[in-house]
Amino acid sequence: MQHLIDIMDLSLAEIDELIEKAKDIIANPEKYQEKCRYKKLATLFFEPSTRTRLSFEAAMMELGGNVLGFSDAGSSSAKKGESVADTVAVVGGYADIIAMRHPKEGAPVVAAMHTDVPIINAGDGGHNHPTQTLTDLLTIKMEMGRLDNLTIGLCGDLKFGRTVHSLVAAMSRYTGIKFVLISPEELKLPSYVKESYIKKNNIPYEQTTSLEDVMDKIDILYMTRVQRERFFNEEDYLRLKDSYILDTKKMEKAKDDMIGMHPLPRVNEISVEVDSDKRASYFRQAKYGKYIRMALILKLLEVE
Numbered sequence: 001m002q003h004l005i006d007i008m009d010l011s012l013a014e015i016d017e018l019i020e021k022a023k024d025i026i027a028n029p030e031k032y033q034e035k036c037r038y039k040k041l042a043t044l045f046f047e048p049s050t051r052t053r054l055s056f057e058a059a060m061m062e063l064g065g066n067v068l069g070f071s072d073a074g075s076s077s078a079k080k081g082e083s084v085a086d087t088v089a090v091v092g093g094y095a096d097i098i099a100m101r102h103p104k105e106g107a108p109v110v111a112a113m114h115t116d117v118p119i120i121n122a123g124d125g126g127h128n129h130p131t132q133t134l135t136d137l138l139t140i141k142m143e144m145g146r147l148d149n150l151t152i153g154l155c156g157d158l159k160f161g162r163t164v165h166s167l168v169a170a171m172s173r174y175t176g177i178k179f180v181l182i183s184p185e186e187l188k189l190p191s192y193v194k195e196s197y198i199k200k201n202n203i204p205y206e207q208t209t210s211l212e213d214v215m216d217k218i219d220i221l222y223m224t225r226v227q228r229e230r231f232f233n234e235e236d237y238l239r240l241k242d243s244y245i246l247d248t249k250k251m252e253k254a255k256d257d258m259i260g261m262h263p264l265p266r267v268n269e270i271s272v273e274v275d276s277d278k279r280a281s282y283f284r285q286a287k288y289g290k291y292i293r294m295a296l297i298l299k300l301l302e303v304e
């Protein structure tokens, strides 16, 4: 595998290998601190980010490598009209590996056609976010001890939430998975995601608008933000933005060993009072993101 555009580019064996590598990095960070000496990672972020960009940069630094890039399309020559293809063709001459986020679905595919260096999709519009999914899988493995036999509740903006689309695809390949899809009517999981992964694999699922009604049956509750930047009008966003708020009262109904995940950033959908609940795993999840990205960089650069 040269690039990571879609989580389905990785086999289950490769995902397992990345998770095991990340666990070894967590246990033995000193073993890895020179692995990418003299290597450079470029982070090309045409859309805002905190976790993905900074965890990629921290990952490369902890591997002994260097980073370059931009965090705002407005400070790059995209502002002057340069295409993604040209940007990547040029940056491929400066860096050994590129992590790119772009508001247009499919932009990383175009990028991969215009350079020989590995391209990592760090989120493309409302489409996919494969490295968030690797983060999520490592989190589930670390917190639950398994990736199978799980009932996964996905709550919030399932329409535009790219992390949800990639997670559904990834989890559809494990056994004993059930999905509970919790969203307003307008923000339901796109039918192409449901058809391609859930229905195709005969995975049991239910759809509901009520989070309270399903709290007690969920092993993993994956909360998501309503994606304001993907809405065509502000009125719809304002009407839907507070559809679900996870608070301590709702957490009382959850299993003792449930975990609450969120790709972050959080806006209002999880009350801060939930943060001190041991089942709230979203800040640990963000930290796991650095380790799995270290494992991914090593794999794509073919460093042992």
Ligand code: CP
Residues within 6 Å of the ligand: 048, 049, 050, 051, 052, 053, 123, 132, 263, 264, 265
């Ligand atoms: N989860 C995630 O993609 O966060 P950022 O937008 O901050 O990178």
